[in-house]
Amino acid sequence: MLTEYMARKYQKDKKPPVDANRIKDRAAIMGIGQTKYSRFSDRDELDMACEAIKAAADDAGIRVEDIDGIEAFTIDRFAMPMLANCLGLRNVRYSSEVTGGGGAACGVTMHAAAAVVTGMADYVVVFRSLNEASGQRYGRGDGYAQYMLNAVTPHYGYHWPFGFVTPLGWAGVWGKRWMYEFGITREQIGWWPVVLRENAQKNPNAIYYGRPITHKDYMESPMIVDPLKLHDCCVDTDGAVAYIVTTVERAKELKQRPAIIMAAAQSAPIEQEIQTIYNRPSISGLVETWYMGQELYRIAGVGPEDIDVGEFYDPYSIGGILQLEELGFCGRGQSGKFIEGGDNIRVGGKIPVNTSGGLLSEAYIHGYNLVIEGVRQIRGTSTNQVPNAEICMVTGGPGVPSSGIILRR
């Protein structure tokens, strides 16, 4: 696979036939729910999760107690059974947790879909709730260390002693190499945050609603970790998002237009670590995103040219931009040029991205806010709607075991 990746080729004939994938077109995202996104929630995560899940059930038109499956993150801050107790769930038949941090943002969708198409559960709730702004910030130096000590992290021992403790720093290392190898400029990178901030101006739920920036503002913003400036960084957020996954047959009986899951995948190929992905032949790319993308296209039977709108996990601008290369929306090393001026990634462009403002300008709910924006695009109810959007890609990542889904009407 390494040879295929380095040449950015893919051999379809070695893979099992698409009909071996039982998720394709059989599961759908129905109800979506969220709390207010803020910088200070003054509530705990369990409290917010309950609100978002109730909202998602109401939106789907099911009773909360119809939920019989729970899909969680490995880094949630409360015990999953307590959540079931709060919601009064009496028949939870399926539950699981998915690893990979933000890389799992759509991996959870895949697991939930697998559960409903195999009959392990009828209605699986997928949720994420966090106080990343007012609570213990794992995106910050001391916070991350404390946070991740509970996880399986011996490999951080090769980095933390050097004051190398934050996701932004880890990304800066491969980002700098990528810029060096392909001559990507800071001016080019700036267009991603600028376009996302424009998108947020149409979304009253966005943290940065009412606070536009220009490209000049971007260029003049302070450097956080070279090469990343202030506006390259995601917006730490308090809030919760939830959605309900069920089968397409059941979804058709419910009140919303279903967002049908055409494909779902999560991958961790070639010397994968949690963000410190430095012992690969090349660190100026995201092999996990490439592999996940190839799987999505193969299963869904579509290509990048068929995607009407993309919601790409961008905890920092370069993480979103580089996905455009790995998912085939532009050539290798061409993403800087591709986003210059912003027109290619605005609504009406070749691939409109992060239409709600994304992780940089709407909210950072670990990518779950991207999933529900993807659902809104398919329903036609986004505040920044891509006209007649029929197929939407959503991703989790980057630099961790990365996941993605393709949704359709």
Next chain:
Amino acid sequence: MVEYNKGIPIMRPFIDQDNQGYWDAVKQHKLVFQRCKTCKTFYQPPRPMCPSCHSQESMEWVPSSGKGIVYSFVNFTTDRMAYPAFKLPYSVVLVEMEEGVRITANTAEIPAEEVYIGMPVEVTFEDLAPDFTLYRFKKRGA
């Protein structure tokens, strides 16, 4: 170059069965990498099984030349993403060693603004406590 703020502990490595040999060597001011005896491939970080030949008996510690080049780096210039035990600015370099593996570390005697991709560097060691040693990279002639 790295200087510390007093009173904040520097985080230590996590030592387990697989990397004990690596950190024991560092305490003796030596850098070693893990190599498979059978397929002669170096691996970092250390692990209990060779991912190529799947042997669990063939991994051995091989001394490093200590030399490499800066493959990429970041400079921490604001406290927002830095670890508070470190005085600003400080560099973290990703060094590609002559053995082919890459490791991160701080620099020694190199001002942050002078670090560049492709810079030839070599390893040096600093004892931070009787039981705690870290490696750093300093400039070397090409």
